[in-house]
Amino acid sequence: MRAVQVGEFGGPEVLKVVDLPEPVPADGQLLVKVNRAGINYADTDQTENSFPSPQKLPFVPGFEVVGRAQDGRRVVALSVDGAYAEYALADERLAFDVPDGVSDTAALALVLQGVTAWHLLRTSSRMRPGESVLVMSAAGGVGSLAVQLAKLWGAGRIIGTASSADKRDLAVELGVDVAIDASPTEGLTERIIEANNGKPVDIVLEMTGGEVFDATLGALAGFGRLVASGSASRTTRPPVLPSKLMANSTSVVGFFLPDCFHRPPMMREPMDELFAMVADGRLVPQLGGDYALTDVVQAHEDLRSRKTVGKLVLDPAR
Template structure:
């Protein structure tokens, strides 16, 4: 089978299409013929070995797939790597049958980005009706879904950040009350407060790190929650002293979707609700690009350069 393999760590140039044997499922595993594989920003970290989990060479990237099982079921599934290929393995408890009316791209948008947005709001921040929610990178895969979910679930005001007029317009079209540029970071806290009608914000969903993390924390109101779920800038924010949190009863919460994988109900509950919202057109995942397997390096260039909007997918048949 054809697959993308990483044999040395680095940027998009290390992604090579090679021929490899088709994987053989062990007990409890499913073999899936992959129709599309999802591309995530985390995949770029894995290629350079800068992610939370260390990688061992060689490996096939890709943690999400949609396709057919050997018994003919159409499923979207999580895999422990190996998704950038014509065939991939998953476990039964990490595979979800895709309902009619939900496209391959939409299913892939839900399995990681959708469940992340769901848990950021439901599990980590415990968003309450009427609260203000800031979505950093509101035009990204998680951001476009988080904006919509926050509005669906009764957020009082949703504020998005995005890097261009077009992306900010998209965030507003999806339901954000206002969208601003996160740069320059040194004035972001004041601009977030201004965007919230002069009031500090209740929740920030933050995946950039660096100065954006620092500014987001500064913009929080008393009992506000900052949920950190990425570091796209490749830098971390300033270490947070406990007294800075105690002074205004603020919280900084970390979220990593992989911690949900060991608790199947956390994935099952999220996917069930998300499938229902998509099937009834209440939630609209965005397709950001459909790349041939041979164009995988370009896909990583595009996602790293912040050119993309919505979900990127990879077609192993091309």
């Protein structure tokens, strides 16, 4: 089978299309003929070995696939041996039948990014109706879904950040009340508060790290919650002093989706709800790019340069 393999750590240039043996499922695994593989920012961390779980060379990157299981079921699943390939193995506990009315690309948008957005709001920040929410990267894969979910679940005011005018326009279409540019970070705290009608925000979904983390933490209201779920800037977050949190009764929460993989109900519940929302049109995943397997380097370059919106997918047949 054709697959993308990483033989050395580095940037997009280390992604190579090679021929590999078709994988053989063990007990508790499914063999999936891949129609599309999902592309996530975490895949770029895998490639350079900055992902929280260290990688062992060589490996096939990627975490999510949609396609047909050997019994003919259309499934979206988390891969156990890498997703960027014509065939992939999946853990049966983390494979979900895709209902009619949900496209393959929409299903891919849900299994990692949609579930992440669901948990950021429901589990980690415990958003309540009427609360204000700041969504960083509001036009991205997680952000575009988090904006829609926050709106559906009754957020009082939603502020989104995006790096270009087109992305900010998309964020507004998806449901943010005000879209702002997060750069420069100088003055970002004040711009967030201004966008929230002069008030600090109740919830921040922070995926960037570095100076942006400090700026958004400074925009939190009393009893506000900041959920950190990524580090797109590739810079470490500054230390948080307990005294700073105590001064305004604020919270900083970390979220890492793989911690849910060993708790199947934490995947099943959000997937069931998200599937239903997509099937009846309440939630609309954004397809940001459908790349051929041979264009995987370009896909990673586009993602890292912040050119993309919504969900990116990889077609192993091309």
